[in-house]
Amino acid sequence: xxxxxxxxxxxxxxxxxxxxxxxxxxxxxxxxxxxxxxxxxxxxxxxxxxxxxxxxxxxxxxxxxxxxxxxxxxxxxxxxxxxxxxxxxxxxxxxxxxxxxxxxxxxxxxxxxxxxxxxxxxxxxxxxxxxxxxxxxxxxxxxxxxxxxxxxxxxxxxxxxxxxxxxxxxxxxxxxxxxxxxxxxxxxxxxxxxxxxxxxxxxxxxxxxxxxxxxxxxxxxxxxxxxxxxxxxxxxxxxxxxxxxxxxxxxxxxxxxxxxxxxxxxxxxxxxxxxxxxxxxxxxxxxxxxxxxxxx
Numbered sequence: 343x344x345x346x347x348x349x350x351x352x353x354x355x356x357x358x359x360x361x362x363x364x365x366x367x368x369x370x371x372x373x374x375x376x377x378x379x380x381x382x383x384x385x386x387x388x389x390x391x392x393x394x395x396x397x398x399x400x401x402x403x404x405x406x407x408x409x410x411x412x413x414x415x416x417x418x419x420x421x422x423x424x425x426x427x428x429x430x431x432x433x434x435x436x437x438x439x440x441x442x443x444x445x446x447x448x449x450x451x452x453x454x455x456x457x458x459x460x461x462x463x464x465x466x467x468x469x470x471x472x473x474x475x476x477x478x479x480x481x482x483x484x485x486x487x488x489x490x491x492x493x494x495x496x497x498x499x500x501x502x503x504x505x506x507x508x509x510x511x512x513x514x515x516x517x518x519x520x521x522x523x524x525x526x527x528x529x530x531x532x533x534x535x536x537x538x539x540x541x542x543x544x545x546x547x548x549x550x551x552x553x554x555x556x557x558x559x560x561x562x563x564x565x566x567x568x569x570x571x572x573x574x575x576x577x578x579x580x581x582x583x584x585x586x587x588x589x590x591x592x593x594x595x596x597x598x599x600x601x602x603x604x605x606x607x608x609x610x611x612x613x614x615x616x617x618x619x620x621x622x623x624x625x626x627x628x629x630x631x632x633x634x635x636x637x638x
Contacts (some may be wrong), residue, residue: 343359343367343370343371344368344371344375345368345371345372345375345437346556347368347371348361348362348364348473349361349364349436349443350362350442350443350471350531351361352443352447352468352471353466354450355595356435356465357434357435357436358435358436358437358438358440358450359435359436359437360437360438360443360446360447361414361438361439361440361443361446361448362439362440363384363388363391363392363438363440363441363442364388364437365390366392366398367390369395369399369402369404370393370402373403373404373439374406375435376406376434376435377434377436377437378403378404378405378432378434378435378436378635379404379405379407379431379432379434379435379436379437380395380399380404380406380407380436380437380439381407381409381424381427381428381436381437381438382395382406382408382409382440383408383409383410383411383420383424383438383439383440383445383449384410384411384439384440384441384445385410385411385413387417387450388408388413388441388552389441390423391441394502395408396408402553403431407427408627409424409427410512411440411449412441412499413441413443413445414436414480414596414599415480415487415589416445416448416480416481416483416486416490417565417623418484418491420449421452421453421488424449424453425453425456425457428453428457428553428624429457429502429504430534433505434465436587438477439451439513440618441503442469442472443472444472444473444476444478444481445475446470446632447468447469447555448473448481448492450468450470450483451465451466451468451469452485452488452489454468455489455492455499455556456492456556457504457553458504458506458554458558458616461556462556464491466571470475471487471512475554480488491557495556496589497555497586498552498553498554498559498586498589498592498593499552499553500550500551500552500553500562500589500590500593500594500597501550501551501553502549502550502551503549503551503561504551505544506556507533507635508522508534508538508550510558510578511534511538511560511561511576511577512529512531512535513559514560514576514577514578514579515528515529515534515576516528517578519579520576520577520578520579521553521622523608523610523613523614524576524608524611525608525631527632528538533540541565543564544565545616546566547563547564547565547567548563548564548565548572548597549561549562549563549564550562550590550593550594550597552577552586552590553588554581554589558578559577559581559586559590560576560578560581560587561575561576562574562575562576562578562590562594563575563589564594564598564603570602570604571600571602571603571604571637572586572604572605572606573591573594573595573598573603573604573605574604574605574606575590575591575594576585577590583613587613587614587617588617588620588621591617591618591621592620592621595621595622595637599638601637602636602638603623603636603638604626604634604636604637605618605623605635605636605637606632606633606634606635607633607635608631608632608633609628609631609632609633614635615635618635619635621637622637623635623636623637624628624636624637
């Protein structure tokens with residue numbers, strides 16, 4: 343017995359699978375395979391629902407979340423609850439299930455599109471692996487509405503940094519043109535990951551992932567150095583010259599309330615200087631290689 347035998351099983355990654363309703367034996371297999379979290383999107387009245395799934399999952403040493411999504415009336419409140427749980431998952435393996443993997447693939451596709459940088463095509467391909475050939479107008483309307491709301495938020499968005507963002511950040515800082523413009527050498531993978539582990543563990547650091555059309559475009563950080571609150575960002579080269587940095591910084595400044603706020607920019611990096619000036623920063627001082635701008 344293994345989790346691969348769960349009805350309509352789909353593997354997203356080594357850390358996440360979706361499926362229909364698992365049996366008690368399959369939930370035990372999930373625990374044996376090292377899964378730490380089970381998320382159930384089915385209602386208790388769904389076919390083959392277990393009488394006390396919460397108790398069973400917890401008896402196997404796993405964390406359990408139940409978000410009962412009514413098949414005939416999915417809501418954006420349901421999706422928001424799912425999104426909140428996903429953002430707070432502990433490190434480790436997660437099983438998302440419902441009755442037949444329709445709710446699970448729909449919700450995860452929307453979540454990955456909004457938060458993980460999946461393209462619309464990626465999200466739809468994943469959902470279609472279960473949904474293709476089906477006809478559920480209520481769900482198509484719901485999914486279309488969530489997508490429309492995401493589009494209405496604009497192409498540039500900020501969200502909390504996820505562990506899955508770090509490999510993307512690493513690749514972005516390897517670009518030699520980006521390193522030259524920032525006047526900062528690229529880090530090795532181990533050094534980079536240690537650096538980011540410290541950032542994410544530091545309560546005095548504020549950081550967000552920058553999304554552009556759902557893709558991870560870079561990151562933006564505010565930190566204290568020498569008694570001053572500073573801000574900095576890194577944007578993947580493919581996202582340059584599209585207004586992404588300006589929009590992201592403007593939104594981030596609404597989160598970081600401390601003033602004065604400082605930013606350091608290499609003298610040759612005219613594009614970043616323009617971004618800062620558009621957001622209200624002005625020249626404060628300079629050293630041999632760079633300028634210090636200040637927002638009051």
